[in-house]
Amino acid sequence: MREFASSRSETLILSNAAYIGAVLAALVPEDMVETLIARADVPWLAVAIVVAAVIILVGQVGVNSLVMLTLIGSSLHHMSAEGLPAVLLATALLGGSALSIASSPYGTPVVLVAGMIGETPERIGRVWNGPFTIAAFGLLCLGLAALDWWRP
Numbered sequence: 001m002r003e004f005a006s007s008r009s010e011t012l013i014l015s016n017a018a019y020i021g022a023v024l025a026a027l028v029p030e031d032m033v034e035t036l037i038a039r040a041d042v043p044w045l046a047v048a049i050v051v052a053a054v055i056i057l058v059g060q061v062g063v064n065s066l067v068m069l070t071l072i073g074s075s076l077h078h079m080s081a082e083g084l085p086a087v088l089l090a091t092a093l094l095g096g097s098a099l100s101i102a103s104s105p106y107g108t109p110v111v112l113v114a115g116m117i118g119e120t121p122e123r124i125g126r127v128w129n130g131p132f133t134i135a136a137f138g139l140l141c142l143g144l145a146a147l148d149w150w151r152p
Helices: 008-027 029-042 044-059 064-084 084-103 108-117 121-128 130-150
Strands: none
Touching: 008 064, 029 064, 044 064, 044 084, 044 130, 064 084, 084 108, 084 121, 084 130, 108 121, 121 130
């Protein structure tokens, strides 16, 4: 427990991430997101894969996955009425978030583990967990394709 007591800043970052995401989501007009997706005229599967990839990639530059999860989820939740399957969106959001958490050297879990074992977060997130993240992203894409194929 002593390791966690010395991690006050990581705990603060994690606890504020959802709030920041909700505030940012309130600033994004819902009709703008809908218009952008309608103009792009891409299949829902492509939207889901891009959502997951964006969450993973922005995590690599320090954006907490919970911020992106809240921001994207809040911006796209109404799209289920427009045809975006909710299970496809939820799977993309949670899969991308899980892979971002595992691979981002700025994520709280990676920073905590790095401190506990005396390694750098970059080594744990990118070197150790990077190959897993790439392989798991491929499996996530296959899973999303299966969900898209089996939807009514």
